[in-house]
Amino acid sequence: MSAPSKQPVVDPVVVTAGTTCAEAIAQAGLPTSGPKAIVVVRDASGQLRDLDWAPSSDESVEPIAIDSPDGLNVLRHSAAHVLAQAVQDLFPEAKLGIGPPVENGFYYDFSVSKPFQPDDLEKIEKRMQEIVKSGQTFKRRRFEDLEAAKAELKDEPFKLELVDIKGDVDADVMEVGGGELTIYDNFDKDGKRCWGDLCRGPHLPSTRFIPAFKIMRSAAAYWRGSEKNPQLQRIYGTAWPSRDALKAYLQFLEEAAKRDHRKIGSDLDLFSFPDEIGSGLAVFHPKGGIIRRELENYSRKRHEEEGYQFVNSPHITKEQLFLTSGHLPYYKDTMFPPMQIEGAEYYLKPMNCPMHHLIYRARGRSYRELPLRLFEFGTVYRYEKSGVVHGLTRVRGLTMDDSHIYTTQEQMGDEIKFLLKFVLDLLADYGLSDFYLELSTRDDSPKFVGSEENWAEATAALERAATESGLELVPDPGGAAFYGPKISVQARDAIGRSWQMSTIQVDFNMPERFGLEYQAADGTRKRPALIHRALFGSIERFFGVLTEHYAGAFPAWLSPIQVVGIPIRTDHAPFLQSFVDRLRGQGIRAEVDESDDRMQKKIRTAQQQKIPFMVLAGDEDVSNGTVSFRYRDGSQRNGVSLDEAVEHVVEFVKSRANSGPSAA
Template identity: 65%
Template sequence: MIQISVDGKALSIEPDQKPTHLFAENKDVVVCRINGTLKDLWTDLQEGDLVESVSIDSPDGLFVLRHSTAHVMAQAVQEVFADTKLGIGPPIKDGFYYDFDPKTPFNPDDLVKIESAMRKIVKEGQRFRRRVVTEKDALAELAHEPYKCELIGIKGPAGEEASVEVGGSELTIYDNLGRDGNPVWSDLCRGPHLPSTKHIPAFKLMRSAAAYWRGSEKNPMLQRIYGTAWPSQDDLNAHLEFLAEAEKRDHRRLGTELDLFSFPEEIGSGLAVFHPKGGIIRRAMEDYSRKRHEDENYEFVYSPHLTKAALFEKSGHLDWYSEGMYPPMIMDEELHADGTIKKPGQQYYMKPMNCPFHNLIFASRQRSYRELPLRLFEFGTVYRYEKSGVLHGITRARGFTQDDAHIYCTKDQMADELDSLLTFVLNLLRDYGLNDFYLELSTKNPEKFVGDDADWEEATETLRKAAMAQNLELVLDEGGAAFYG
């Protein structure tokens, strides 16, 4: 016998007992934590282990449910389309996706066939079995899967999409076992997974789309299938109903139906024009925002839409943000009759941010400490070369106007200014009818930052305290800060 703890209670068990036996009476438990780490229910137990049950409707349970459903989808795809190569298949908010390299793009009828094959796999109750492999053995076993072979050897940190496949201290392959106990399908994966496919209660495939391998346009274009999975059919139905209602309220649809704005092909993707009715709404929102800012002692400024390259070189944008900027324009260049350059021109860029312009306004003359804090505010139109795949109406565009402010203050004033700023911004959002939000604190990216560590640490801690004072959920975004803060 060995001694363990199960959900806080001491228990003596046989050495060959596994968590799946411990929770056999509770069908809602689909995975567990052993000494704090999420593990399969088929994991071997050791003397002194602390075991915690994880139900299917918990965040961890949903994560594993959707991850396992993604695997079942990949298995079904290769059953229906045998020559399809596998990419990665992570769980995401409310669902999952898997990237594939098929001979021809998927169509809606294909998704129906795949979903039907998935239901057969679920009905068979195939067990997920974890198997540790060496890099050499994994490369040999998956030689027919070029994308998987590329992932082998990567030790990605938690949070990266590829980390559902590889990472950590060892490579593992999961086998789906048939009723005779033999593998019927395998995939490179870190896990954990459900005990078997029969623990997938409700799912639906939603759509397919094109996606670059590992998110880079330099890589091959793959086919991505999105799906959703839930602890019960009622939960799935409620989610689908929510999506249907959200579709009716999609701002892109309303923009067309109410004649508010459009995205003419002649202008380009992500560049909106506001129609008269949309202009009325926008003007009302801007007027209210301007008044509220002025009431809080913000001073209104204007800046041009483009600048010489030197400004963004000095600010660091060209070093750290050039991929998000439109390419430069060459101005004032003079040519000889034969086309050779007589006088070199200068590079100008459309601005992706207003910060450097406001800094120039602040630096335009000597300032007295009596002027501080100085709060500058602008309806600044910026241009960012977003990838076409992430564009989404006017919520993710390539050209947009933001009510942008920069506050210049002493270090002693920083805490009070942050508290005042957050209170003002949150109240302004509430005035517009937005009440459901949380705060996100982005910390320094160790590979992409300017300034010294001490200043970053002080600024981050001051931001954290100001955020905590708002009594809202605070989510840490490790390494997500812009290069300047």
Template identity: 40%
Template sequence: MYDHRRLGRELELFGTDPLMGAGLPYWLPDGAVVRHALEEYVRDQERAAGYRHVYSPVLGKRELYEISGHWDHYSDDMFPPMELGGEEVVLRPSLCPHHALIYRSRSHSYRELPLRMAELGGMYRSEPSGVLGGLTRVRSIQLNDAHIFCTLDQAVDEARAALELIARAYADLGIRAVRHRLSLPGEGGKYVADPALWERATGLLKEALAGAGVPYEAVEGEAAFYGPKIDVQIADAAGRESTLSTVQIDFHQPERFDLHYIGPDGSRHRPVMVHRSVIGSVERAVAHLIEVHGGAFPVWLAPVQLVVLPVSDAQEERALDVVRRAVARGLRAEYAGCGQGSLGARVRAARLVPYQAVIGEKEAGGDRAAVRLRDGRRPGTVEVEDLLQRAGACARARGGELWAAA
């Protein structure tokens, strides 16, 4: 594996600046492409699994986090409140209080449940400067988050389905989980004092793990302040372990926000809140993908999917036409003309691009291109239309294949 901090800067995916501050990286154009492709993938997977997406603000009144319990149990990791119009507002440390408010904005029937609410939203945590690094540990976080409001009888199935969704995403992305951790409370006042709550939520998570056939290790002191969670652990280039994805069952916040639904008996019932994140923070996910793939991203994630290289200036117009046609097909294509160096130098510079299309005099006369694949294969001289169809098919499939069947 590679170190994403070095490779990410070499490939011009992200950067930092002291005037922006520690733990606040910016995304360069190629990195923004990877991020956008990853976000769209997650949204598509969630839509297919029955989630609906929302947007919520990154600020909230201090009172909101007092109700949720964050202020009492998590304020050391939050940025200080800001005075605004005589009120105190806070940069949110998580999305769940906002989703609880969205849920309670109208009444719900048991027939609507489970209600799956997802968001790719920003949140902020006051991380100590000593733990910050690259994209892995940051202060401004874009989180792939979701909250499922369901009945008690539905909670185990929803948690199990979340684990299965995470497993499918890891397979598509080429990510390997090193272990699943059942994170339990430890000693001290960090955790909500409700033993019955912890016991019930822990039992349901154990059922979900068993139903998904996932082995796990129970670890004390790693739970969220309001309940236990399943943490899906990954390892970086140096073997350091971190959490990427999570599944949680929460009885605490539905109680704090007085959430309810109308049951078949016509009376009010308390829903269960299942928290889940498929890829965790976009920043940490991209950092891991950089290291796993060494910058040679799968076709669908690659910042540039096709580079077109004329042998001489005489093929410039034909090469530019191929680029235009590729872009019209939805491919991310670029032109590497003779002004950028010899053909060999341009080929080497584009070594991480999945497809290289070389156009010489013979190819230009027949609307063809000599194709080189990133893995070293050379399918030979093919019709441009054939190349675009195959590359497009691989990109749409979101798999690891480079050369789709004709």
């Protein structure tokens, strides 16, 4: 979830014919060891090459450092090979699956007789350390043909399956499309082959270029991601270009674990996932319900101010609606199975947009009504695979803050600018303010619908809006949906993780499929332009993201309990209760802790519940008509008159400040 890293610009190096890239890099005086070492190069065609590659003619190459995005992928992919070698050294019966680099690390899948245990992982990591220290070299070798590959890989059934596929696979392994099928062998210092793996590469020059790694965990995984295939054991690891970088990453993981919204949600009694209801289906408890209500209410208020019109739609619909929209063929695998009712098939809706189009089409529309902004907090249902369901951030029942905006073609550009500013401002109101944008466009694939002219116009409008925002814009060529380009707002949280938030998406498909029209000023009938816009994505996911962003210490305006009165002795409780009653009269969520716990225990409980205002009162406060504040940051403010105390709390809560109250 980290933000994208840019590939550093390094001056090209000319590799003369018959000379290896390693020799050219050394002659150019570039680093050949350490956290900035050059580990691969990019040739003139854009292909990454090993350093022992020697071009047949002079060629200019781009040096790639180990700490660059491409360099990190090579490092982690090489570490995955070392992991696989270590596993087969210790568990000779293990059969190899795939072992790609992933964000911040790598994994490798194995077929073994029983799951790996923690002590197995310790032994594997120790064996990896031995392999790394031995300085084995990675060498690329090309198979002459498929039969030669099959003969060598006869004992590796999963690799044989990949050889048979002879095409693009979701793995780290093949280069069949270009006419080559390659393997990487590992050799020791005496030139003896130690191990090998079907792979297209490239790799580090040797295992000594893996300075810092750690095995993280193991888990079950289906071969090639399909539940119809055998279940394998996946080992995850992480690798970094220095020990300091590994240490920093592990510290980051510790902090992320403390912020895990699933744990905080349980500790603060916000939500749960009862087994009786089903996986990925959350229930919100009273305190979580308060936070959710505040999130939604503020969003409703801001949408109303900007001219949105609220609509509602049912949770199920006949099959034909999703055939008309075109969703059923594309999304059937992630939709819940149909229900047979009165001779028709009904589906739980996985998205709201088709129903909004029916609302638009329910009567004639004039250009004077446009832009028409429809908005709904609509609950939808998606059959996410059990392996990807994760707390509130990946659920099967989710409430989307869906908007569909219908405009004239001429209005589209200005509307996109308006939408982008609106979502950025609103996300900032919730405390997220560190953004970058991703622009997803079409490529040459035949899957995209709509004319090239419409695509060009919409893409240009999105790009103009993104550029004018002043935010970093990351291109995503080919990442658009089949029906139009989009901008995705990526927000960094308090510890630097990136989360996809709002999307603004142009759609050329739905107006045509649903026959949407409006009467233009000249009396002709025209198709409206359609923009899909989600602000939170889903309430559930946004709730989870904010919980982790604030580590459960929500701003006062979102906190389920905003004020807790803590009497020094039991007889001080009535005084605090009268103060709390005044706050409640001003709309503040306040209560008095009248439990039998001692005062210090009550303070610790309030701190654990992350309540913004703790208000204490003793004999002196009762006599003087004052209270004392204790804040979440540990600061205190004593002897505050009741009128001033009420004003202080009310003003702070209503300010919607996203920092905590303090005596400072």
